Amino acid sequence: METGRRATLTPEMFEPVGMDAQEGERIAGPPSNFWRDAWRRLKRNKVALFGLVSIVFVIAAAYVGPLISGYGPYAQDLSVRLQGSSSEHWFGTDSFGRDLFTRVWQGTQISLYIAFLAAFIDIAIGIGYGAISAYYGGWIDSVMQRIIEILVGIPNLVVVILVMIILQPGILTITFALVITGWVGMARLVRGQVMQLKEEEFFLAARSLGAGTGRLIWKHLIPNIVAIAIINLMFTIPNAIFFEAFLSFIGLGITVPQASLGSLVSDGYKFLQGDSYLLWFPAGVLCLLMISFNLLADGLRDALDPRMKK
Amino acid sequence: MTNGDILLKVKDLKVSFRTGGGEVQAVRDVSFDLYGGETLAIVGESASGKSVTAKSIMRLLPADTSEIKGGEVIFGDRDLLKISEKEMEGVRGRKIAMIFQDPMTSLDPTMKVGRQITEALGKHLKLSRSGANKQAVELLQMVGIPNAEERVKQYPHQFSGGMRQRVVIAIALACEPDIIIADEPTTALDVTIQAQILDLLRDLQERKGTSIILITHDLGVVANTAHRVAVMYSGRLIETGTVREIFYSPKHPYTWGLLTSVPLATSDGSQELIPIQGSPPDPLDPPKACPFAARCPHTMKICVEDMPEFTDFTGQQRAACWLHHEMAPHVEPPARVGEAK
Amino acid sequence: MLRYTARRLVIAVFTLFIIATVTFFIMQLLPGTPFNDEKLSDEAKAQLEAKYGLDDPLVVQYARYMANMAQGDFGNSFYYNNTPVLGILLGRFPVSAFLGFQAMVVGVFVGMALGIVGALKHNTFWDSTATVVAVLGISIPSFVLGPLMQYWVGVKLGWLPIAFFDSWKHSIMPSIALSVFVIAIIARFMRTEMLEVLAQDYITLAKAKGLSALGVVLRHAVRNSLIPVITVIFPLVVGLVTGSLVIEQIFAIPGIGELFVTSIVVSDYFMIMGTTVFFAVLFVVALLIQDIAYGIIDPRIRVSGGKE
Numbered sequence: 001m002e003t004g005r006r007a008t009l010t011p012e013m014f015e016p017v018g019m020d021a022q023e024g025e026r027i028a029g030p031p032s033n034f035w036r037d038a039w040r041r042l043k044r045n046k047v048a049l050f051g052l053v054s055i056v057f058v059i060a061a062a063y064v065g066p067l068i069s070g071y072g073p074y075a076q077d078l079s080v081r082l083q084g085s086s087s088e089h090w091f092g093t094d095s096f097g098r099d100l101f102t103r104v105w106q107g108t109q110i111s112l113y114i115a116f117l118a119a120f121i122d123i124a125i126g127i128g129y130g131a132i133s134a135y136y137g138g139w140i141d142s143v144m145q146r147i148i149e150i151l152v153g154i155p156n157l158v159v160v161i162l163v164m165i166i167l168q169p170g171i172l173t174i175t176f177a178l179v180i181t182g183w184v185g186m187a188r189l190v191r192g193q194v195m196q197l198k199e200e201e202f203f204l205a206a207r208s209l210g211a212g213t214g215r216l217i218w219k220h221l222i223p224n225i226v227a228i229a230i231i232n233l234m235f236t237i238p239n240a241i242f243f244e245a246f247l248s249f250i251g252l253g254i255t256v257p258q259a260s261l262g263s264l265v266s267d268g269y270k271f272l273q274g275d276s277y278l279l280w281f282p283a284g285v286l287c288l289l290m291i292s293f294n295l296l297a298d299g300l301r302d303a304l305d306p307r308m309k310k
Numbered sequence: 311m312t313n314g315d316i317l318l319k320v321k322d323l324k325v326s327f328r329t330g331g332g333e334v335q336a337v338r339d340v341s342f343d344l345y346g347g348e349t350l351a352i353v354g355e356s357a358s359g360k361s362v363t364a365k366s367i368m369r370l371l372p373a374d375t376s377e378i379k380g381g382e383v384i385f386g387d388r389d390l391l392k393i394s395e396k397e398m399e400g401v402r403g404r405k406i407a408m409i410f411q412d413p414m415t416s417l418d419p420t421m422k423v424g425r426q427i428t429e430a431l432g433k434h435l436k437l438s439r440s441g442a443n444k445q446a447v448e449l450l451q452m453v454g455i456p457n458a459e460e461r462v463k464q465y466p467h468q469f470s471g472g473m474r475q476r477v478v479i480a481i482a483l484a485c486e487p488d489i490i491i492a493d494e495p496t497t498a499l500d501v502t503i504q505a506q507i508l509d510l511l512r513d514l515q516e517r518k519g520t521s522i523i524l525i526t527h528d529l530g531v532v533a534n535t536a537h538r539v540a541v542m543y544s545g546r547l548i549e550t551g552t553v554r555e556i557f558y559s560p561k562h563p564y565t566w567g568l569l570t571s572v573p574l575a576t577s578d579g580s581q582e583l584i585p586i587q588g589s590p591p592d593p594l595d596p597p598k599a600c601p602f603a604a605r606c607p608h609t610m611k612i613c614v615e616d617m618p619e620f621t622d623f624t625g626q627q628r629a630a631c632w633l634h635h636e637m638a639p640h641v642e643p644p645a646r647v648g649e650a651k
Numbered sequence: 652m653l654r655y656t657a658r659r660l661v662i663a664v665f666t667l668f669i670i671a672t673v674t675f676f677i678m679q680l681l682p683g684t685p686f687n688d689e690k691l692s693d694e695a696k697a698q699l700e701a702k703y704g705l706d707d708p709l710v711v712q713y714a715r716y717m718a719n720m721a722q723g724d725f726g727n728s729f730y731y732n733n734t735p736v737l738g739i740l741l742g743r744f745p746v747s748a749f750l751g752f753q754a755m756v757v758g759v760f761v762g763m764a765l766g767i768v769g770a771l772k773h774n775t776f777w778d779s780t781a782t783v784v785a786v787l788g789i790s791i792p793s794f795v796l797g798p799l800m801q802y803w804v805g806v807k808l809g810w811l812p813i814a815f816f817d818s819w820k821h822s823i824m825p826s827i828a829l830s831v832f833v834i835a836i837i838a839r840f841m842r843t844e845m846l847e848v849l850a851q852d853y854i855t856l857a858k859a860k861g862l863s864a865l866g867v868v869l870r871h872a873v874r875n876s877l878i879p880v881i882t883v884i885f886p887l888v889v890g891l892v893t894g895s896l897v898i899e900q901i902f903a904i905p906g907i908g909e910l911f912v913t914s915i916v917v918s919d920y921f922m923i924m925g926t927t928v929f930f931a932v933l934f935v936v937a938l939l940i941q942d943i944a945y946g947i948i949d950p951r952i953r954v955s956g957g958k959e
Binding site for chain 1 (some may be wrong): 662665666669671673674677678686781786787789790792795798799801802806859889893894896898900901911915916920923930931932934
């Protein structure tokens with residue numbers, strides 16, 4: 001095989017050169033780092049990057065938009081009611097003559113605020129609950145897990161509606177309603193991680209040597225939990241945005257004159273036949289936000305946890 | 311034992327994988343023959359291409375990431391790499407069957423084991439349901455599973471690892487194939503079970519005359535089971551020969567390394583184990599010349615410039631190493647080599 | 652299997668108990684409870700007092716409330732002429748159930764097909780299509796999709812009626828609007844599971860037996876992928892109910908969803924509570940069915956009585 005290209009052989013070609021130990025030991029590629037790897041994988045995922053860029057864009061627009069529009073979100077001007085898009089009012093005006101462009105971005109701010117707040121509280125409670133449950137184990141863990149098992153069986157739709165009925169509708173009420181059941185998923189994941197670490201042999205070994213526990217937690221547990229938290233955050237936020245909008249749509253949401261994306265969609269729907277732009281603009285921003293978060297969430301899950309990649 | 315006829319002929323097989331980092335040439339120019347009734351062991355460390363070679367013969371590599379770049383697999387009068395998928399289905403399970411490494415994952419957890427055996431019987435031998443069921447019970451008895459009538463109605467999770475591997479062997483034997491490819495069939499099992507499974511394979515081979523291609527990294531398994539050995543390294547075949555030849559007078563420095571780096575059951579424990587220095591070449595950028603040159607204690611200039619041809623020795627032995635060129639200096643194998651066994 | 656089922660059953664009953672209890676105390680906490688609501692006539696108030704014995708200690712009230720609840724007495728709706736809540740619910744249930752079932756069937760079949768094709772044609776145009784449909788289906792809320800369809804299919808193209816529930820034709824748009832979410836969830840889940848299953852050794856072994864590609868997919872791959880897909884029954888039912896609140900409202904369909912939203916708007920408390928408990932029962936039953944179905948289909952649970 002492969003003989004054709006060979007030139008004549010000379011005896012000096014058969015001189016031993018000795019083993020190049022350096023060459024033999026060479027490892028392909030530099031050692032890698034968890035976060036740098038994750039970022040590299042995320043960068044390769046164009047769809048997820050699109051999600052990231054468009055989230056940044058929407059957030060920026062939400063805070064810059066109301067400033068550059070030249071109108072206040074609640075400023076009514078009945079002389080310009082229900083006007084379509086124009087150079088004066090980019091998204092047109094609503095039935096009270098309010099500038100829709102300003103209101104949409106103001107509403108985006110409120111939707112984002114609720115979503116981020118709910119997501120962060122979920123994560124905080126989830127980490128605390130999960131860690132305590134796993135760390136103490138035994139009957140404490142049993143009781144805490146039974147509580148979770150029951151909460152999982154109660155869909156947040158029921159809880160959210162019950163809460164919204166007793167409490168005054170508003171930003172904090174919606175957040176509270178979302179958090180009541182929202183933290184459960186995070187708590188389960190964190191518990192799983194801590195349990196896993198507790199069972200690792202190296203953890204036992206390090207503990208029996210009386211040292212290194214803090215370092216192990218820092219090196220192994222924290223990166224895993226941060227990764228889980230980030231993924232959870234990315235899935236919770238669109239869910240919260242959706243639920244807030246949903247509640248507004250069925251009449252349990254933000255109260256007037258405040259507006260969220262959901263209440264704007266709900267108000268706009270009343271003008272479907274005629275002035276449908278009142279619906280499409282907030283609905284468009286809402287969908288863009290939802291799609292972007294879901295795309296980024298998928299990308300992050302793949303990047304942070306390659307085992308889950310499919 | 312060997313009836314002397316060539317049953318399967320693999321010629322210049324080349325297989326590549328497409329990965330994020332580029333093309334990986336998993337198998338490069340591998341050629342070997344399989345004789346009727348023999349056990350041929352393909353030996354090598356992980357990622358040496360031995361499993362890929364096996365799966366290529368069965369055309370079981372994932373189509374979206376791998377490609378058979380060239381070569382022939384002649385079985386009977388057909389090249390298995392050229393026939394249609396439909397024809398290939400008639401070969402798989404019927405003429406050539408396969409046993410996988412991990413019995414815990416190679417059975418469908420949602421299907422009764424009897425059904426998993428009869429699937430192949432129905433497909434190839436057109437047996438009726440009841441005929442196939444009867445056959446399944448007999449097969450389980452043959453591979454040494456007690457209470458076979460009851461066991462066919464059970465699910466894989468009700469079997470232990472060793473028992474599951476027996477079931478997998480029963481599936482492979484179902485249609486009495488000419489060749490069984492066993493890909494690390496004992497690696498995932500306990501040592502005591504390993505011996506039982508190997509005994510079973512050897513016993514079945516004697517009774518049925520089936521040829522076996524045994525893929526393994528375990529030289530102990532080779533010594534006890536195989537008739538001939540093919541040693542692979544970094545996707546290339548570097549030495550072949552009978553078990554005696556490979557164990558008593560190996561010709562390739564990599565084979566020397568393999569033999570001196572593991573304790574053999576027969577050694578008295580006095581010999582020192584000598585690990586092979588270094589690690590295998592980067593599969594994304596394998597050397598054009600001898601793949602072992604970077605780790606070989608006898609590397610010469612020519613070794614890093616050109617791939618050596620096979621040198622034929624007495625008997626059936628062949629090795630691809632420049633040391634056996636007439637211009638090369640004479641090198642003695644390490645002292646321990648040849649004492650083994 | 653028996654132990655497994657019993658355990659699920661106990662959890663289900665306990666969950667219902669908790670929900671009913673919480674509902675009771677929420678009734679007590681409400682700012683304008685039905686017991687002192689201004690909209691009630693004196694006669695109705697007297698009736699309520701008599702029925703609920705509002706002067707009795709809380710414990711007695713609670714016991715009576717639970718007993719009523721257990722007998723299906725959720726109180727009366729003042730908005731709907733003081734009719735029993737349960738009667739109204741049961742009268743409206745068939746419409747919602749029909750829509751939900753239709754959406755579920757369409758969603759499960761389309762979703763499975765998309766997921767299977769996506770996995771089999773991994774990294775091709777079909778795979779991308781399945782993924783895009785899944786992301787859009789999860790991201791676009793029903794209250795945007797519904798109006799979109801009404802606007803284009805109903806108003807602009809005039810193909811289908813945009814509201815009310817007079818014929819099967821009327822059910823097409825709302826069912827599709829509801830099913831998109833189901834399609835998305837199933838397609839996504841099915842695709843992930845299929846990819847995982849297709850990489851398993853037993854799939855390679857099935858191929859090595861000589862089964863055709865189609866045979867391997869149908870007998871081994873789909874079957875094994877379906878087991879985990881069962882775990883989405885519960886979230887799907889919840890999603891369908893959530894969607895029905897919006898979709899029935901938008902398409903003016905006289906189902907439970909529309910009823911619920913209306914009772915929220917008019918603060919018909921008994922109706923709200925009754926519907927909430929009704930939903931809770933529905934969800935708990937769905938979860939129970941899911942768990943038991945999982946147990947039946949997965950032999951590891953059915954035969955050995957537990958996976959843990």
